[in-house]
Amino acid sequence: MEKRYVIGIDFGTESGRVVLVDADNGDEIADHETRYAHGVMMERLPGSGKRLEPDWTIQHPGDYLEVLRHSVPQVLRASGVGPGQVVGIGVDFTSCTMLPVDERGTPLCMQDAYRDEPHAYVKLWKHHAAEEESARIDELAAARGETFLGRYGGKGSSEWMLAKIWQTLNEAPHIYETAHRFMEAGDWIVYRLTGNPVRSGCSAGYKAFWHKTDGYPSPSFLKTLDPRLERLAETKLSGEVRPIGTKAGGLTEEAAALTGLLPGTAVAVAVIDAHAGVPGSGAVKPGQMVMAMGTSLCHMMLSDKEAAVEGVRGVVEDGIIPGLYGYEAGQPAVGDLFGWFVGHAVPAYVQESSDGEGISVHVWLEREAARQKPGGHGLLALDWWNGNRSVLAETDLSGLVVGMTLQTKPEDIYRALLEATAFGTRKIIEAFEASGVAMHELFACGGLPRRNRLLMQIFADVTGREIKVAASSQTTALGAAMFGAVAAGSERGGCADIAEAAVRMAKVREETFRPNPEHKAVYDELYREYCRLHDLFGRGGFRVMQELKRIKLEQNG
Ligand SMILES: Nc1ncnc2c1ncn2[C@@H]1O[C@H](COP(=O)(O)OP(=O)(O)O)[C@@H](O)[C@H]1O
């Protein structure tokens, strides 16, 4: 039989990556990346240059279509695989990354009348300007004893769908009215590919308070929140919510022409990027946790039981692997935090030395930091440069480094930042364990495990756990491709279910990161201090970070 292939399309924060995978064994035959031309916009709208308010983060949906237009044909060209050999396509996307569209699915920001309207654009997952709406949703849900809140550690997020929609309604009611639907960008891509406005049970479950038997929050809750929202679920959130691991439809003629694939090719229901990394790493059993380590860090935990875990960002039955409860927790700045330090806080001599050696500043700092012993720099940091997602769930928290002196060097701070992210992860693992959700096996995937060995060793030392690293450098795209194989089905050369796909297609590297007991002992001491700082600044005792933000917003009016 002719060989069969599947395609995974991974829409990350900065770029989209397409990987063409052998459907028999998961071998990655070709990949291609298209960077988003407009990138991540935090200050100005494209075109007019209109200024954005603080905490805004938007994208242009046209950039996503460019990924389909360039990267899909490119992997076919590079591999020599014929379009008829591609049996399935899977899409993963950052989430909640959402946009308003009209009745034909055209984004409002791509229409002349709305190009100058910030609310017409894509609100990226890390858009944090709906904080007030999110706080009010939490307050009302708690007051009414709404059961949905319990599945999210008792707290929603300004990153999520309802807060972002309500912000649109409050600040731009005409955009809310004009929008036929608000869609997750991953669902919108699947809609563009298949013509079907199918929603993913994964993103709806984790980011829109949707539950497989209860649906979205009730009209009565929504009406009390704001009478204008009463019919939100049946109107602007309409579209069947389907479980991941199912087929959303076949490629339309138009999408086939755009991508160079054949009309009718099976397209899977979209999946959140971090979640795609779970089967992509081969994790399909209870007790396995996968850390998707890139711009942010998402912790996905599989379990056969449902428990209330402090600060967990969601527990969804069938949300990651059908038949299991999938928990998500996370840290919203990890690679982004190291990237911030490299981009904004290193002196010229570091840049010059690394340029002189022909290596990146990250690599230079990692090498210098790796020469130190744990605790050797005398520093301790809180990793909250983009707020805290778990366990405190508060986006107004900010970063902190304690212990700096006139002797402190850039590599000391860099190492302290790597360590802070590992301490944050230990806090999350401990929250799971305190709720009886035990973790037996820890996997890592994403860009960082390949880029920074010191980081991975510190994670092993701080958590005291062995870390297995996914073999693929495109684990999320591979995971998406696996869902494409399941959408195609075994009779077409794909897979019967995601567990079969993981066994057949996922691999981990032979080398693992094991904890060094001497390092672990020092990190235990430092972690004790981290917890003290964490609770002091994060649990309400000392609200200096929130006050600083308030003053900043007032001053920048
Ligand atoms: N050597 C490095 N060490 C630590 N962080 C790095 C290194 N190189 C790049 N980064 C950070 O990694 C992040 C990109 O991670 P990656 O997994 O490739 O992307 P994404 O999260 O968009 O999928 C960026 O935030 C960047 O600052």
Ligand SMILES: O=C(CO)[C@H](O)[C@H](O)COP(=O)(O)O
């Ligand atoms: O919230 C998410 C997953 O639930 C985002 O998709 C995620 O944080 C984006 O991260 P990255 O750019 O690191 O893939």
